[in-house]
Amino acid sequence: MKYDIVLCGVGGQGVLSMAALIGRAAVVEGLNAKQSEVHGMAQRGGAVQAHLRLSDEVIESDLIPRGAADLVLSLEPVEALRYVSWLCPTGTLVSSANALVNIPNYPDTEGILARIRALPHSCVIEAERLADEAGDLLAVNTVMVGAASRLLPMKHESLEHSVHQTFSRKGERVLHVNLAAFASGRKAFQ
Amino acid sequence: MPQRILLGDEAVALGAVHAGISTAYAYPGTPSTEILEYLLDHHERQGGPHAAWCANEKTAYEEALGTCFAGRRSIVCMKHVGLNVAADPFVNSALVSMHGGLVVAVADDPGMHSSQNEQDSRWYADFARVPCLEPATQQEAYDMTREAYDVSERFGVPVMLRLVTRLSHSRTNVIVGEPRGENELHKAPKADTWVLLPGNARRQWSSLVARQKDILAWSEASRWNLLNLRPGRRLGVITTGIARNYYRENARAMKDEPSHLHIGTYPIPEAQVRALAAHCDEILVLEDGYPYVERMMRGLLPQKLRIMGRMSGELPPTGELSPEIVRAALGLPALPVLDLDGMLLPNRPPQLCQGCPHGHSYSSLKEALEGMNATMVTADIGCYTLGALPPYSSIESCVCMGASIGMAKGAAEAGFENVVAVIGDGTFLHSGTASLADAAAADTPMTVLILDNQATAMTGVQDPLIASSRLQAIVLGLGVKPEHFIIVDAHPRKVHETAEVLKREILHRGLSVVIAVRECKQATRKHARIPEAVAS
Numbered sequence A: 001m002k003y004d005i006v007l008c009g010v011g012g013q014g015v016l017s018m019a020a021l022i023g024r025a026a027v028v029e030g031l032n033a034k035q036s037e038v039h040g041m042a043q044r045g046g047a048v049q050a051h052l053r054l055s056d057e058v059i060e061s062d063l064i065p066r067g068a069a070d071l072v073l074s075l076e077p078v079e080a081l082r083y084v085s086w087l088c089p090t091g092t093l094v095s096s097a098n099a100l101v102n103i104p105n106y107p108d109t110e111g112i113l114a115r116i117r118a119l120p121h122s123c124v125i126e127a128e129r130l131a132d133e134a135g136d137l138l139a140v141n142t143v144m145v146g147a148a149s150r151l152l153p154m155k156h157e158s159l160e161h162s163v164h165q166t167f168s169r170k171g172e173r174v175l176h177v178n179l180a181a182f183a184s185g186r187k188a189f190q
Numbered sequence B: 001m002p003q004r005i006l007l008g009d010e011a012v013a014l015g016a017v018h019a020g021i022s023t024a025y026a027y028p029g030t031p032s033t034e035i036l037e038y039l040l041d042h043h044e045r046q047g048g049p050h051a052a053w054c055a056n057e058k059t060a061y062e063e064a065l066g067t068c069f070a071g072r073r074s075i076v077c078m079k080h081v082g083l084n085v086a087a088d089p090f091v092n093s094a095l096v097s098m099h100g101g102l103v104v105a106v107a108d109d110p111g112m113h114s115s116q117n118e119q120d121s122r123w124y125a126d127f128a129r130v131p132c133l134e135p136a137t138q139q140e141a142y143d144m145t146r147e148a149y150d151v152s153e154r155f156g157v158p159v160m161l162r163l164v165t166r167l168s169h170s171r172t173n174v175i176v177g178e179p180r181g182e183n184e185l186h187k188a189p190k191a192d193t194w195v196l197l198p199g200n201a202r203r204q205w206s207s208l209v210a211r212q213k214d215i216l217a218w219s220e221a222s223r224w225n226l227l228n229l230r231p232g233r234r235l236g237v238i239t240t241g242i243a244r245n246y247y248r249e250n251a252r253a254m255k256d257e258p259s260h261l262h263i264g265t266y267p268i269p270e271a272q273v274r275a276l277a278a279h280c281d282e283i284l285v286l287e288d289g290y291p292y293v294e295r296m297m298r299g300l301l302p303q304k305l306r307i308m309g310r311m312s313g314e315l316p317p318t319g320e321l322s323p324e325i326v327r328a329a330l331g332l333p334a335l336p337v338l339d340l341d342g343m344l345l346p347n348r349p350p351q352l353c354q355g356c357p358h359g360h361s362y363s364s365l366k367e368a369l370e371g372m373n374a375t376m377v378t379a380d381i382g383c384y385t386l387g388a389l390p391p392y393s394s395i396e397s398c399v400c401m402g403a404s405i406g407m408a409k410g411a412a413e414a415g416f417e418n419v420v421a422v423i424g425d426g427t428f429l430h431s432g433t434a435s436l437a438d439a440a441a442a443d444t445p446m447t448v449l450i451l452d453n454q455a456t457a458m459t460g461v462q463d464p465l466i467a468s469s470r471l472q473a474i475v476l477g478l479g480v481k482p483e484h485f486i487i488v489d490a491h492p493r494k495v496h497e498t499a500e501v502l503k504r505e506i507l508h509r510g511l512s513v514v515i516a517v518r519e520c521k522q523a524t525r526k527h528a529r530i531p532e533a534v535a536s
């Protein structure tokens, strides 16, 4: 078994927190994991990506080859499309519907979302609305991991456990919000 | 055995701790920063070894060298271009007889993700005639760092550990071993081996050159070099460092596995290269960085063996390797990919955070320069380099740490009238003070604008070594005239006021220094422990 995930978004959105949630669950399940991250200049509001590779065998390359990813999980729709060429033919793109407009030439959001929906396997998640309903806009990352949990090669209990591990030390309320965010993301995936 | 999930950088840090280092020094620089970040955190939690950020890579190197002079082990960490700054102590420390181990961890940045060039540090190790280890995995990063200390003490030389971005910033499981204790404090057995007066230096240099054959023998026998000769195959592949990962990722798809030599230690294990060459008609060299092994193999004279790599076009001449590039070089068809039928996506370059004080300073500078002739704005390295991009488009140069002030002086003396040098507080301390002394001595007509955001922000917001209040004493102490030294607040409401100050000082026909003070937004957040906000 191998499962390759490209995680993406804009610097500061929390791409690495998504990776950490999934990575923790992978460890619980005894999978090998390699996670390649972007640090430095790009983190200042630029396009950011991380590669997370899961396998029950030895993982060689730290980077996922183009055309090999099983999942592109994105916090931002334009960023989602940027990594489409990483997907393998059966791979799925899961993106937040919410545009982060910090460049003057940002394209028409509806056109971008339509392009995502036209892919063979994709799903657009109303991440900000779901996070807000769960109680905190900051929980969009957890919503997106919840959505991805339908596809990830691990029990959703392991992912929930990971949410517990990550947020329980931040207090009862934060944990509660994130568990709700995870559940609503999971429900929203179609 | 205990396992940890570690970044490549963190594996180096923990390897050094477990090798019994007493001290660690560094100047932050992507992709090496996380080595010392880890060691600082380790120090805070476990009380040792000593770890500290330094003013620049040269001071960091010399401080590490002092620990080795005292017989103990030390690590010094930097990015590739940082080694240019530390080149003087690095090259010369190869001549002393090192009795406490010194590891120089240098993180190269092929592809220039966060750097102004992609120089390959293996040439530096070669130039200084010291051994170099190049890990391919996080596990090797840990194991090699430990081993590097033994190599350093065995041959009495500093040892380089060469990393690249993709290893530094990738995390996975690492199995860790039993920690070793620190060395006893002790002076060098022979004092004159550390005094590089010409007479001693000649002796030490001869000794270093004489030790090369032993160092080569160590490299030839190292377990990090793996030669796998396959029967009946004419193609051979040489990989170094992480290129092996890309090779193995693709090799499974090949019908016949080629003969393969992996190089993890330098000097290049020559006998193994020759053994591979004798076995093959053609050799593909895969290395992330410059074509170092490839160029050595080509030499100057014609040869029967066909060598393929960056110099002959099978691989791109510049940039970092990737699984796809290696795949193509191995003659495998590309994997099918989805495309967007020509749909173009806008780039999203990095930008200053919303409310960044540098943005306000650039607004002031723009206003001040409006309508002036013969203007020139040199700048330096930090978040403020983003001022080269719209909407600011305010700066015209970024070359190396500290270059802004010296370049402004040269441009002013060449005849440009209204010259401004923009430099951050961290970069000023790193390597701006000496050129400011030059400018003060000549009272060159130019204005130095120090952007004091009280942090080394670009590399993840490290605290400044020197508080803003002391910057003033340094500038005045270098001989800048008090009447042309002004401190302003980089507040959004003071943009116009600051523009007036800058205009007046730029028009002054002598040296002026203006410090624009306001804390970096991310530093404020860090100190208040609020999560990082989205840039916009």
Ligand code: SF4
Pocket: A044, B351, B352, B353, B355, B356, B357, B358, B383, B384, B453, B457, B458, B520, B521, B522, B523
């Ligand atoms: S990190 Fe600090 S200095 Fe850098 S852009 Fe953001 S606010 Fe400005």
